Every structure is written in structure tokens, then in C-alpha cells.
Amino acid sequence: MTIRFDGRVxxxxxxxxxxxxxxxxxxxxxxxxxxxxxxxxxRDGTGGSSEAADKVVAEIxxxxxxxxxxxxxxxxxxxxxxxxAKTMARWGRIDILVNNAGILRDKTFAKMELADFEAVxxxxxxxxxxxxxxxxxxxxxxxxxxIVFTSSSSGLYGNFxxxxxxxAKAAMVGLMNVLHMEGAKNDIRVNxxxxxxxxxxxxxxxxxxxxxxLTPESITPGVLFLxxxxxxxxxxxxxxxxxxxxxxxYETDGxxxxxxxxxxxxxxxxxxxxxxxxxxxxxxxxxEQTTKFAMKAAAAKGVTLPPR
Numbered sequence: 001m002t003i004r005f006d007g008r009v010x011x012x013x014x015x016x017x018x019x020x021x022x023x024x025x026x027x028x029x030x031x032x033x034x035x036x037x038x039x040x041x042x043r044d045g046t047g048g049s050s051e052a053a054d055k056v057v058a059e060i061x062x063x064x065x066x067x068x069x070x071x072x073x074x075x076x077x078x079x080x081x082x083x084x085a086k087t088m089a090r091w092g093r094i095d096i097l098v099n100n101a102g103i104l105r106d107k108t109f110a111k112m113e114l115a116d117f118e119a120v121x122x123x124x125x126x127x128x129x130x131x132x133x134x135x136x137x138x139x140x141x142x143x144x145x146x147i148v149f150t151s152s153s154s155g156l157y158g159n160f161x162x163x164x165x166x167x168a169k170a171a172m173v174g175l176m177n178v179l180h181m182e183g184a185k186n187d188i189r190v191n192x193x194x195x196x197x198x199x200x201x202x203x204x205x206x207x208x209x210x211x212x213x214l215t216p217e218s219i220t221p222g223v224l225f226l227x228x229x230x231x232x233x234x235x236x237x238x239x240x241x242x243x244x245x246x247x248x249x250y251e252t253d254g255x256x257x258x259x260x261x262x263x264x265x266x267x268x269x270x271x272x273x274x275x276x277x278x279x280x281x282x283x284x285x286x287x288e289q290t291t292k293f294a295m296k297a298a299a300a301k302g303v304t305l306p307p308r
Contacts, residue, residue: 003228005032009091010227011083013037013074013131014101016052019150019197022216023098023223024056028065030224032096035087036060037131039073039101074101074127077134084134094135096227098148099128102165109163117164124168128175136188145188146227149176151236152194156247169194173236173249180234181285189233191226194247195219196240213241251289253279256296 010027014020016038028034036056040049053069060067068090072079087094103123105116128149139145154162155169172192179190197219198211222239225231236247255273257266267274283289291308298305 001230003030003224003230005030005096005228008032008095009035009087009093010096010098011035011037011087011094011131011135012098012100013127015056016040019195019216019219020098020100021052021056022220023100024067025059026217026220026224027096027098027227028060028063028067031065033066033091034060034068035083036067036069037072037074037083037101038069039071074099074131075122077130080130080134084138088138093142094138095142095144096146097131097135098150098223098227099131100148100150101127102150104162104165106161106165108161112164117167120164121168124165125171128172132175132179136183139183139188140186143186145183145186146231147179147183147188147190148223148226149190149192150195151192153196153238156194156236176234176236184233189231191231191233191235191237193219193223193226194236194238195222196238215241218242248282250277250280251283252276253281254292254296256300258300 005027008027008031010024010032012020012024012027012034015024015034015036020038024034024036036053038050038053038056040052050069050071053071057067057069068086070083070086072083074080084094101123103120105112105120107113107116132147135145135147139147149172150169151172152165152169153159154166155172158166176190176192179188183190196214197216198214218241219239222237222244226235226237238245238247252275255270257270283292294305297303
């Protein structure tokens with residue numbers, strides 16, 4: 001199977017540098033028309049310039065592809081709407097959205113100003129929501145769409161000094177889970193990338209030897225798979241240095257306690273049983289957990305539940 005994007009229109013945010021640039025070039029090389037969205041700010045989100053986005057457009061055009069630049073700040077829905085309107089005016093459809101734009105304002109939670117927390121949430125969370133909302137009805141009307149959110153191991157597993165960034169990146173998983181369900185009937189597939197790469201976001205966080213291995217280009221093939229015609233949906237794909245893995249969230253089977261046992265002391269005493277991984281499952285929806293717990297209680301009490 002050869003993955004191509006001929007006739008497809010893709011939007012990539014934060015595409016002036018690093019991962020976004022790599023994703024945009026990868027899409028264009030396989031036939032996509034690409035919108036290079038980049039506010040052109042510094043790593044902390046300050047400033048702004050069109051220079052980086054224009055350079056990526058020039059690279060794509062020089063290679064025989066089609067691209068346009070837009071300087072939307074993804075945290076501003078009006079600017080995002082303008083970007084989408086200009087894309088539709090030029091190419092008449094939007095098939096792919098790669099939400100990649102981000103900023104860093106790292107400090108320990110004790111020292112962090114709320115303004116820095118809010119700024120990171122605005123770009124990562126609301127920026128992703130704004131761009132996704134702006135293309136959602138277009139994709140529903142087309143009965144086709146591929147959307148990627150960008151998470152991080154900081155959100156999935158934690159990283160000291162990144163409470164704002166970690167919270168924002170964890171939010172991507174919750175948003176994916178719901179939009180995967182809501183988009184399914186219109187063939188809108190929603191996935192999440194958790195990358196580790198040498199970019200200006202990580203340039204002062206890792207040794208030079210590690211940075212040399214963690215190229216953005218080693219991650220882009222995963223993105224191209226996640227936005228392809230045969231893409232999965234509701235996948236958290238982890239990528240870095242040419243290595244690829246999946247994060248899957250499991251829930252243990254758990255235990256049932258009758259009324260007399262429902263004390264914090266019993267939970268403490270049986271916490272190993274609650275945590276036992278035997279029989280754990282990756283649940284497919286919130287109600288699946290509700291049903292599981294109700295069935296445990298019904299079985300313990302000898303109650304027959306009506307079929308759903």
C-alpha cells in the first residue's frame with residue numbers, strides 16, 4: 001500500500017519550524033496541497049513574523065507542490081476562521097488537520113504565574129479546539145476528515161516543571177476520545193501523536209547526542225499514516241528517533257464491595273486487588289465503565305439487569 005494525498009488539502013499549524021515544517025513537507029511530497037499556519041512567535045508565544053511560514057511555502061513550491069501561508073494565531077478563533085475561509089476559497093475543501101502549534105512557559109507550579117498557565121492552555125487546548133471547530137462542519141459535509149492532535153509524554157506520564165504543558169497535552173486525549181465517536185458516522189478519524197523530537201521547544205532540555213537522533217523527520221511518517229485514507233481512529237501514537245509505540249489506557253477489572261465493606265480501610269486493605277491487571281481492558285466509552293460497575297453490583301446482589 002502506497003500512501004498518497006493527491007487531491008487532498010491539509011492544514012498544519014505551527015508549520016514554520018520543527019515538527020510542523022516536517023509534517024507539511026511530508027504531506028506536500030506525497031501530493032497534498034498544504035496550508036502552512038504559523039504565527040511566527042518565539043518559543044514562549046511572544047512576537048510574530050511571517051518569515052518562517054513563507055520559507056516553508058517556498059520550499060514546497062520549489063519542489064513542485066502547492067502551498068499557502070497564513071499567520072493565524074490559533075488561540076484567536078476569528079483568525080482561525082479567516083485561515084479556513086481563505087483555504088476554502090482557494091481549494092474548496094479541507095481533508096486533513098494536523099494540530100501542532102504550541103508554546104512553552106516552563107516553571108514549577110509553585111513559581112508559575114497563572115498567566116503563564118493560561119497562555120499555554122490557550123494555545124495548546126483552545127488552539128486545537130479552534131482549528132478543529134473551524135473545519136468540523138466542512139469535514140462532516142464532505143463525509144471525510146483526518147485530524148491529528150499533538151500530545152506529549154509530559155501529559156501522558158508527567159514531567160517536572162511542566163504542569164501547564166502537561167495539563168494541556170493530557171487534554172488532547174480526552175478531546176480525541178469524544179470526537180472519535182462524534183465524527184465516526186462522517187468518516188472523520190481523530191488520532192493523537194505523542195512525539196519526542198529535537199526542536200526549538202526541546203533544544204535546551206536534552207544532550208546534543210540525543211538531539212542528533214531525535215529528528216522531526218523521524219516522526220512525520222507516523223503522522224502521514226494517521227491522516228491517510230486507511231488511518232485508524234482513537235490511537236495515541238508515540239514516536240521519536242525512528243521508534244514507534246502506542247499508549248493504551250486500560251482499566252482494571254476491579255472488585256465489588258457490599259455496603260458493610262465500603263470503607264476507606266477496606267479499600268486500603270484491598271488496593272492490590274483493585275490494581276490487579278488480570279482482566280484489564282481498554283474501554284471504548286464512558287458508559288462501558290458504568291455498565292461494568294452496575295453488572296458487578298447486580299451479580300453480587302442477584303439482580304437481573306434488563307438488556308440495553
